[in-house]
Amino acid sequence: MIIPCFVVVPLAASFCIILFARKSNNGAMTLSVLAGTALFFMSLLSFVLVAENGGPLSYATGGWKIPWTIGFVLDYLSSFILISINTVAVAALWYSIRYITRYTDAWKYYALFMLMLGGMNGFTVTGDIFNLFVFMEISLLAAYALVAFGCEAEELEAAFKYTVMGSISSTLVLLAIGLIYASTSTLNMAHIAQNLPLVHKPLLLFVYGLLFVGFGFKAALVPFHAWLPDAHPAAPAPISAMLSGVLIKTLGVYALIRFFYHVVPAPENVLNIFSVLGAASILIGVFMAKLQFDIKRLLAFHSVSQIGYIILGLGLGTPLGLLGAVFHLLNHGLFKSLLFLNAGSIEYGLGTRDLREMGGLNREMKSTAVSSMIASLSISGIPPFNGFFSKLILILAAVQAKQPIYALAAAAGSVLTLASFLKVQRYAFYGEPAASRKSEKIPFSMNLAMLFLAGLCILSVVLMIPGIKEQVLDKVVDNILNRQDYLEIIAGG
Amino acid sequence: MGLYLLCFILFLVGLYGVIAKKNLVKIIIGLGIMSYAVNLFFILIGYRHDAVYPILEKGRHAARMVDPLPQALILTSIVVELAVTALLVALAVRIYEKYKTFDITKIRRLKG
Numbered sequence: 001m002i003i004p005c006f007v008v009v010p011l012a013a014s015f016c017i018i019l020f021a022r023k024s025n026n027g028a029m030t031l032s033v034l035a036g037t038a039l040f041f042m043s044l045l046s047f048v049l050v051a052e053n054g055g056p057l058s059y060a061t062g063g064w065k066i067p068w069t070i071g072f073v074l075d076y077l078s079s080f081i082l083i084s085i086n087t088v089a090v091a092a093l094w095y096s097i098r099y100i101t102r103y104t105d106a107w108k109y110y111a112l113f114m115l116m117l118g119g120m121n122g123f124t125v126t127g128d129i130f131n132l133f134v135f136m137e138i139s140l141l142a143a144y145a146l147v148a149f150g151c152e153a154e155e156l157e158a159a160f161k162y163t164v165m166g167s168i169s170s171t172l173v174l175l176a177i178g179l180i181y182a183s184t185s186t187l188n189m190a191h192i193a194q195n196l197p198l199v200h201k202p203l204l205l206f207v208y209g210l211l212f213v214g215f216g217f218k219a220a221l222v223p224f225h226a227w228l229p230d231a232h233p234a235a236p237a238p239i240s241a242m243l244s245g246v247l248i249k250t251l252g253v254y255a256l257i258r259f260f261y262h263v264v265p266a267p268e269n270v271l272n273i274f275s276v277l278g279a280a281s282i283l284i285g286v287f288m289a290k291l292q293f294d295i296k297r298l299l300a301f302h303s304v305s306q307i308g309y310i311i312l313g314l315g316l317g318t319p320l321g322l323l324g325a326v327f328h329l330l331n332h333g334l335f336k337s338l339l340f341l342n343a344g345s346i347e348y349g350l351g352t353r354d355l356r357e358m359g360g361l362n363r364e365m366k367s368t369a370v371s372s373m374i375a376s377l378s379i380s381g382i383p384p385f386n387g388f389f390s391k392l393i394l395i396l397a398a399v400q401a402k403q404p405i406y407a408l409a410a411a412a413g414s415v416l417t418l419a420s421f422l423k424v425q426r427y428a429f430y431g432e433p434a435a436s437r438k439s440e441k442i443p444f445s446m447n448l449a450m451l452f453l454a455g456l457c458i459l460s461v462v463l464m465i466p467g468i469k470e471q472v473l474d475k476v477v478d479n480i481l482n483r484q485d486y487l488e489i490i491a492g493g
Numbered sequence: 494m495g496l497y498l499l500c501f502i503l504f505l506v507g508l509y510g511v512i513a514k515k516n517l518v519k520i521i522i523g524l525g526i527m528s529y530a531v532n533l534f535f536i537l538i539g540y541r542h543d544a545v546y547p548i549l550e551k552g553r554h555a556a557r558m559v560d561p562l563p564q565a566l567i568l569t570s571i572v573v574e575l576a577v578t579a580l581l582v583a584l585a586v587r588i589y590e591k592y593k594t595f596d597i598t599k600i601r602r603l604k605g
Binding site for chain 2: 130133134137141144145148151152153154156157159160163164167168171174175178181182187
């Protein structure tokens, strides 16, 4: 069975690094790059396996029957998220090979990285609500420690803020889990969904509220976004790429989809809150981003804005809206992690993150300039690139759902994003070099990781070609909308 | 019902501590109180009046038992909280080394 391997491989890698590769940075690096590459191919394979099976696969731990044990579930949705996670992870690991030599004790970095990856993969495949909490805490603990990895004053401050905010939201999720268990007497997610009619209505509203705030914090939706612009820039660049690219989507967006579409299906008015907050995130995120001159902070605010698009698509709840949301989820993972890696190589080469101290980099850092141009065009939604299609679908979905205000917000957000990235391009890559700057050569492995992601930004457009779209994206959307399939197959064992 | 209410009040006391206190250590204690309240809530869920402990021994009949599952969950969640608290305390010590204060109003190099 492939399903438990998604948890076993990264956790085993992490423990092996701590046990055997202590103090050996090269050993730790080899082990985690191998594990990351293996996971990348396994995640691609998992989608094929689900397609062959024609529906969700499940795995029961310990040889017990499913409602009484922790069940792992692999359906189109979780497989899609796994592909997104492990693609970004493998690029971040290749990038780390040289980048992380700037820090001391790189083996600790790799051990924490694999722990975070294991937590995220487990979170995606688990079908047990308490197990979900445990995997969430595993990945968050590693993320807290990685944000503070540099041990500078700002990094510690950001990590403390992130840890406190993260713990509050995790406690709220745990409280919701307790309430769900008390009223349905089960922890299996499919079983909960079957027992849901037993739950008292006002209690269910309270559970919605707790889950929404808890996972909304993880997704950095607008009223809960304050930790993100501090925490994401403070981390080393590959970790920023992982946090902004996939962690907020796995722990936030995936959990919101799984809970509000499958486990405790949300009524219309809860989905409306999604749309309103999504539209607010788009606009507030992009306005704040325009004011920044620290390149990583600017990118972090754009993450808030782009998460808004995904949540807006979820809130619309139509097949078209969900199609846009899942496609944008994959695309944002690719281009935002690429942009953070670009910012990391600029910092590696120049030693600064301030846009005003750069300039003229397109002559010295060719790969960085090219890949950053591709990523900027993708995130701003310029036609041949992947961001254009997902944003177009979301805007069309909003119009189709007779919500022109959301369509307008999404379009305005897109234009402002373009303006903001033109500023990045102009300050960093064009114009005259700032007077007192020096630059270093970017190592090959870092360029390779960036060009790999840039290639994927262009390549992921093939998912929109009719024929391929029906096989991949439409399957994921059907999976989200067909709640009954999820219930039956898992509860049946 | 009264017990659940008290448990919820304890949760709010912890939340107040996290939000209103200025000292890093007090914030950590506030988070601890919040988690204790949730743990207590789980134990209350499993509690049955006039029930026995959930272990089947020789010469004992199956009787009305306390639900053992929330107790098992709480053991896991206590371990998780221990790890988070240890990390927070370690961060607070390092922050004190850098800023020479525990006051969050003076720890403000990040803004925006």
